[in-house]
Amino acid sequence: xxxxxxxxxxxxxxxxxxxxxxxxxxxxxxxxxxxxxxxxxxxxxxxxxxxxxxxxxxxxxxxxxxxxxxxxxxxxxxxxxxxxxxxxxxxxxxxxxxxxxxx
Amino acid sequence: xxxxxxxxxxxxxxxxxxxxxxxxxxxxxxxxxxxxxxxxxxxxxxxxxxxxxxxxxxxxxxxxxxxxxxxxxxxxxxxxxxxxxxxxxxxxxxxxxxxxxxx
DNA sequence: CCTGCGATGTCGGATCACGATATCAGCGCC
DNA sequence: GGCGCTGATATCGTGATCCGACATCGCAGG
Numbered sequence: 168x169x170x171x172x173x174x175x176x177x178x179x180x181x182x183x184x185x186x187x188x189x190x191x192x193x194x195x196x197x198x199x200x201x202x203x204x205x206x207x208x209x210x211x212x213x214x215x216x217x218x219x220x221x222x223x224x225x226x227x228x229x230x231x232x233x234x235x236x237x238x239x240x241x242x243x244x245x246x247x248x249x250x251x252x253x254x255x256x257x258x259x260x261x262x263x264x265x266x267x268x269x270x
Numbered sequence: 271x272x273x274x275x276x277x278x279x280x281x282x283x284x285x286x287x288x289x290x291x292x293x294x295x296x297x298x299x300x301x302x303x304x305x306x307x308x309x310x311x312x313x314x315x316x317x318x319x320x321x322x323x324x325x326x327x328x329x330x331x332x333x334x335x336x337x338x339x340x341x342x343x344x345x346x347x348x349x350x351x352x353x354x355x356x357x358x359x360x361x362x363x364x365x366x367x368x369x370x371x372x373x
Numbered sequence: 374c375c376t377g378c379g380a381t382g383t384c385g386g387a388t389c390a391c392g393a394t395a396t397c398a399g400c401g402c403c
Numbered sequence: 404g405g406c407g408c409t410g411a412t413a414t415c416g417t418g419a420t421c422c423g424a425c426a427t428c429g430c431a432g433g
Contacts, residue, residue: 168326170283177280178364180273185368211391223271235399261281262365314422
């Protein structure tokens with residue numbers, strides 16, 4: 168029942184979209200990036216998430232070969248960028264609601 | 271795969287703690303309050319959540335009788351307020367990371 | 374009575390998180 | 404050539420969670 172972890176888990180897609188809107192990203196890179204921000208997400212969570220986001224039309228992927236190794240590279244779709252915009256307003260709202268310190 | 275909904279679901283405990291730190295709250299009131307902020311949370315999610323948060327030591331509850339009807343009323347514990355503080359910094363961090371608008 | 378209301382609680386099926394494990398292709402090295 | 408290492412993605416099984424529908428409970432009014 169780690170509520171902080173739960174909150175971060177919910178924020179992962181926002182983070183993914185944020186990065187995938189500006190550049191091409193791939194799973195292992197995202198995992199490392201997220202880890203630097205205090206997220207602890209396991210591959211068994213991240214990869215299925217990327218798949219779902221692609222099936223949902225938020226991301227597109229193509230295979231990129233680096234040193235013979237296949238790397239699945241994602242970018243945000245138009246829908247993905249729209250969703251990111253919604254997400255940003257929602258994040259701002261939540262921040263506004265929770266960050267008020269007058270009890 | 272509604273990422274906005276997923277994000278909000280992760281933010282619910284923060285919202286609950288935020289309110290339960292300042293006053294006594296109860297399930298149905300929280301549900302309405304959350305609904306006003308765009309959350310759509312079903313009782314089958316909210317009540318078990320409150321129970322888990324109490325078992326985790328974030329909330330304490332007592333029964334309050336109004337018109338003979340029993341109402342379970344929650345307040346944040348010391349641990350709950352500490353967690354809320356952590357949550358606030360995390361929310362601020364996420365907002366800072368995601369709210370940069372240079373695409 | 375019996376129905377309605379406010380509020381809490383719980384059921385079953387579906388979805389999801391997670392860590393461990395599998396897979397795959399090239400590289401270095403002996 | 405055989406062996407293990409590395410980077411990266413994929414998947415399995417178990418356990419936890421979500422959710423809406425339904426159940427409950429006590430009282431008020433007709």
